[in-house]
Amino acid sequence: MSAILSADDLNDFITPGVACIKPVETLPNQRPDDSANPYEVTTEDKVDASKAAPAQITLTDCLACSGCVTSAEAVLVSLQSQTEVLTTLDTYPPLSLENQFGNGGSSKVNSNNGATERKLFIASVSPQVRASVAATYGVSERQAGNMIDRLLSGSEGLKSGGTYGSGFQWVFDTNTTREATLVLAAEEVNVATSESETPASNGHTIAESSLSPKKPILTSACPGWICYAEKTHPHILPHLSRLKSPQALIGSLLKSVLSQQYGIPPDRIWHLAVMPCFDKKLEASRAELTDTSWQPSLSDTEARSPVRDVDCVITARELLMLADDRGISFLTLSKSPLRPRDRPSFPDPTLNDFLFPRRPCNPTNGAVAEAGSSGGYLWHILHTQRALHHPSSRIQIQRGRNADVVEYMLVDDAVDEGKEKVVFKAARYYGFRNIQNLVRRLRPPRPSRMPGARPVGMARRPVGKAGEGAKEDYAYVEVMACPGGCTNGGGQIKVSDVVGLRKGVEGVENGGEQVVSADQKAWLARVDEAYFSGASGSEDEQGEENEDVTTNGLGDGVMDVDDDPMDVVNGISRRYIMSVLRHWEHLTGVGLDRLAFTSYREVESDVGKDKMSETERVAGLASAVGGGW
Template sequence: MSAILSADDLNDFISPGVACIKPVETLPNQQPSAGDSSNPYEVTTEDKVAAADAPPASISLTDCLACSGCVTSAEAVLVSLQSHAEVLNTLDAYPELQLPWMKEHGANGLNNGNEVNGAHIDGKIFVASVSPQTKASIAATYGISLRQADNMINQLLTGPQGLRSGGQHRSGFTWVLDTNAMREAGLVAAADEVIGSLSPQETQSSDSTGSRMEKPKQPVLASACPGWICYAEKTHPHVLPHVSRLKSPQALTGTLLKSVLAKQYGISPDQVWHLAVMPCFDKKLEASRAELTDVFWETADGDETRKGIRDVDCVITARELLMLADARGISFPALSRKPLRRRDRVPFPDAQLDRFLFPPQRLLEARSNGMPEAGSSGGYLWHIMQTYRAQHPGSELRIQRGRNADVVEYMLVDLSTEAVIVKSARYYGFRNIQNLVRRLKPAKQSRMPGAASRIRPGAGARKPGGPAGSAAGQNMSEYVYVEVMACPGGCTNGGGQIKVGDVGALRGSGVENGGDQEVLPAQKEWLQRVDEAYYSAESEQSADDDEDGDDDVDMDGETNGNGNGNGDVGDEETVDGISRSHIKGLFQHWAESTGIDLDRLLYTSYRKVESDVGKSTGDVERVAGLASTIGGGW
């Protein structure tokens, strides 16, 4: 069960333990007990009031942070069903599915007990994808390098001393992927989407929709943060026409795995069980979206007559990954920090995708998370601006901070004329996001005669004050792209990351830097350590890093298209170290090998959502039934 959300709080409509700053005037009638010193501004939960007496709390989503605040009861069920306990239950329920290409390589010596003769084998292929922010959190926790954290995670999920050391079937994960692979593919697709959406011949409907069939409006808003998407769909649907249709790296990885294995090798998508290890609890909600199931990439319009099979079956966070090890009786810090032997690795059946997903070590080391200017959330804005820069020789990218550190403006300037070519901005944290959505709100037309002729673009949006020319006072229509993330500081500060208060217990010692008396300074310093781990680029490999002594050799000499992390643009073909032609060739191969249109594989849709927060929604059984019908896999 998630440490944040619980299925036991169905009629509370506020995630347990969340203290809200907004007064609640409709608290249940109950006499306080003697000595009761409860805070009248805290939302009452079921541990204090009987469930039958607790009315829905009247709290608007605009009053909360979507990453750790109000969610509907159905969403609470969807989240609670994704946990470290669910991972162990699934591993114990199904043996690893051993397929012909795996048998050829002797995949870990496992056998599912049946002949490999079709899709009726009682087993699953277990695949995991891990975000770089999660690795950075673990690296900071144990004071190790990012690569060592990656090795320890691999040892846990697929090594003989990890999950395979116990359980009914001794099942583990056949492949453990780095989501940076599909992030790089997503960066190229994001740049093409932004440039294409600004083309004059492209049109977009003006209603509150975010259909995959339509191009987003300027400014294009990032879509990789599910907390931001949840907030927009529930409270500000007028921004949906601006939201990028591109799937997140988590979703792209799931679609790639299940579509290729299903279409090329005849494996049912429900026999591929995909676990994602992410920095954010909201990623669990993203995995539960009906739009991110096989229904929507199998058919052009989406066959809603059947329940879809989710592209991502379960999401856990960095803290839950450590709980996963503890539940299996494994000491995570005792795991080997060296990589698994390559001769035991099971190749992905598609050779071209195998080289992309599991590059040789020298190319893997070049797959950087970027630099601080690119941000800790994947570097979408940075790569888009670098793509524009590659198309305009003699230009320079300038960065200007807005009213706070989480509002930053990026300008590409022609050095010969000092003219601004394009602008973009970064908006992190809901305090800044609320300003963003207000500026994008369509102007209300006055009923007074002749008023329409006096309305200026964006005039209906309230513009908070800020220094002239700063991002705080900028007209949003001048931006081509806005990178929007729910968490202040970006994804390294996600709600599922390991907090400084947990470090002492995880290390087996007291909390450093002053303990409880200096919580805020210690937490700030802790986030800096996580960021340092995230941005660290390791280029050296010690001789004892490889347990089998084999050298990394790129047998075919192909470029993998991975970024070098040095910020160099290169030419228009190679942007920030990423080969656009290589990524587009990969996309073409993906589409041709599966027989699926590329737009169904890469893009998704968004829709206005009616939230039940603060509304009467009926009984618990109805809500639980609703949760069981949303998404696939249950």
Template sequence: MSAILSADDLNDFISPGVACIKPIETLPVQQPQEDANAYEVTTEDKVAASLPPPPAQISLTDCLACSGCVTSAEAVLVSLQSHTEVLNTLDAHPSIHEPWLSQNGLNGITNGNTRISNGLSNGSNGNHAAPEGMLFVASVSPQTRASLAATFAVSESQAGNMISQLLSGPMGLKAGGAHGSSFTWVIDTNVVRDACLVSAADEVLSTLSPSTTTSPPSSNGGAIDTPPKKPILTSACPGWICYAEKTHPYVLPHLSRLKSPQALTGTLLKSVLSLRYNIPPSRIWHLAIMPCFDKKLEASRSELTSTAWLPSQPLSSPIRDVDCVITARELLHLASTRGIPFASLPLTPLPLSTRIPFPDPKLDAFLFPRARRGAQAPVAGSSGGYLHHILRTYQTQHPGSVLRAERGRNADVVEYTLTAAGGSGDVVVRMARYYGFRNIQNLVRRLKPPKASRLPGSRGAVRRPAGGQEAKEYAYVEVMACPGGCTNGGGQVRAGEVEEVRAEAGMVEEGGGIGGKGPVEQKEWLGRVDEAYFSASSSDGEEEDGDSDTAMGGADDGLDVVDGVSRGYVHGILQHWAELTGVSVRDLVHTSYREVESDVGKKKKSDVERVATLASSLGGGW
């Protein structure tokens, strides 16, 4: 999705295009006649024709249901998730405060319905209804922290502390607003990503295992209850998913069924908090701070709502697992709108004495480890390291195997081959990385099913896309829409914006500025963001209690550990979560995909044409 989808840029309005999924009836504006009688009785039609048409309100949910592109600021006014929505929500609802923690949702009192003064009141206060209280939680991606770290010349860890100070600290949002509302927890999605990495490796190993029986094809190629086909394609990038669902539905059977770290964090937070505190999901408001605008589309998906984990409690309307998504640039707008100098926020973490424990001890230790796990190696890439973790898992199961990487047609295409030990050259597995839509188009073209030849005398011969067999030899492909990976997301601070952001913050150019806005300067700037991303570690002044095993939950007893991630520990956390909520691990961790069909932009048949088609199909004449 283009960066023009920042809410700040959508300030113009031109009539919707003919392919808009929500067109408005455009009536000609009539000029008033000079001799018109002011006391003449008129009709509603005449009044409507004399008024300018209202803007077409199109939400991101509508964009997901439309096969044509309606996400253009030049055509429609799109209703977006933005920093303005964050501030409006904080001002409309007081934070739910600590007294309800002692109840723990286990004393028979349903929080959200009691008349108490902690933001949960639904009753009246004098002659005015008390505002509904909300439990505010946030999650932050490592790519966002890296972008802000490069911008303000601090470490990735310090940038994360600044974000926490803004969202939860005394100098941040808590110091202003109608109610002084702030976020109770700020989650690092790196932690939940470990669960995604382990689950991704499990999915690939299980799907490609010789003992796995191939299930018959489903009418819905991306159904949650069907395993993906080889090659398995990453599903963590919503821009890529949207593209596949709308333009190439034949790749849906290949998509991984796993939720992204953003989606999985939302499911974890809302399912556990609503259960343990007896708070309706609608009273838990989850903000995600992500590197690209496409994450707003992901949050709007109907599959990522409370219906996935509350099947026995149907709601009048499903509650989204992620209520709002903003990017690094929008986070800075949020701070400046409240008059908070982001660059002046403390670089240190919030005091441990102010931290409120998560309502489950095991999940608290998982979400808030005492020590951060070391940074990923640059070879893992800037998009979470799915491919790298799966390859390392295969290497763990094949001791002595050798991994060879070969660059493709450009730096965003890399092929990996894992060969068995002993110099036999036997291939254990082949995988690849495809970043950027130009490369993605080549990939999906190779996966396109062969078509029967229409040439006379072909006798059933088929035409295969060039390179199709080569693409199908891959076991797994890490697919990301942005060239260079997620650190280059559309919502990140760009090279041409750095000087302006630093000037607004009153900073002196300490780390050296970027002199221009061209592709060369942007590439140099992306290198700095990547450096901040890969240099993330636990040695940036944060307090550490215990050894590195504590970062994995204190479990290293012979468990299968891959790149510092304990697979056994993660499996135990997921199983504990499933038992806590009464929902299977599959339903909590997986999701589904579907082909998006629409008549938008297509010529519609007239009634005469439809009747003629029906008559001919029934054998009748016309």
């Protein structure tokens, strides 16, 4: 596991299951608690120290919030770090692009005259990481994004050192592909809830695909939640959304287009993702998220291993360690955006406008607590349902047993004799403790061993039956493993790190803003504030050439689409997004069902079965997922 992961990061954990790889027979004998659930979630402050057995499981065997993992998975995750980034940059010279894909975008990459293999370095950054950096240094989210851009692709950043002076050709904002996932998620829910399977969208439907999940549809963008579901609750898999996460989607988009349209082999494109969560490293290692999902045919490449769409994932804290390891003071990086001449355009004009829009990319669009800090999937789906089917309805929000369980309903008053009717119901479940309650209620009944008795679990209250007045089950549930959502990911900068990192920040030590208190909850509120204010602030704060500024997706321009109130939902044009996705299909010759969707599988226990050695397991898994390991 990453060296920066510590016990302090585990604010929600799962007790080991029976398939744990660590020996448990050495633990002191204790009387078992018949009422205990082996997968019950608890918190450290609830553990009775006088009754707890000595811990025998190290952090090497665990992810921040995905429950039990195998040592093979832990090895794969540990290989992704800031050290791996620097090693790769120093091993491979940067790939030179012929005239920066000039001549109308039709040029192919040159062969570099048979020199040492070169790689095209690209990176993508999540908004939660920018929010964590912004809260740490007391800057706006936009300024934090500019500092990250400067580090990864600016002349004062990684390019200032190393063997070849390599940096990243492009740094993308994953909010762009998040907008695509929001539109596709709304379409997916529309198909699943439509009786005719003909959603009133813009002519593009996924109804004919076998990818439509069962109700209630559960968000699949959180890899910790997916890992847990695959290993412990396979009955959940038919409910999972088949959409790729924004990280996976941008990886597929970039590598498929650059490979299929511009002749760059996938293994010569090295994609770094900067994410808030350690589990995103495990997501990048999934066999489903490789070039096998979008290659039309691998007949000419059967001899090689599949290549991952995302080669390496690092977290917010590892990003700062990356700068420190290269001898760069992150604090001194300019807060102004890169100039156009420092960032070449993406070779395809349509995708360049999509990946580097002239307007702020902010899927939450001003909503704060209602949208959540994990991308606003549920919030966008609610507004889409209201725009398409229930324009006279209103959104009603009801908090559950704690702040991480929230119920959302579209309530229409224009029905029978003025009585309100729930026309669409959804919920948000964050944190494994709450997720446990969700998956239990979704477990199918088991046949009873008693003749004539009804199945066990049939009397269980269906998901969404909050009370006598509720007549609808949940149609959609936004599920995230971390309490508080993605801004509270295990790889985010912690409050205990802030004092050291903010040394030298103007105003902090000279009677200005006080150093944040040692309250993680209050600190998370600061990060959330930075996350939700992502579209605010001025690009011109440093007084540099405003007219010669590239926005990297955070500019002040507007999208060139018609202002159709039935098309634009929460500031996102469904018609525009679908036109970009169709353009992607055209460039690659691959259907959207392969480009934007994925699959899941039940992970079976190997307890009691013949096992290969750990070395063989790691080597086999690394070979299967590719990526050069």
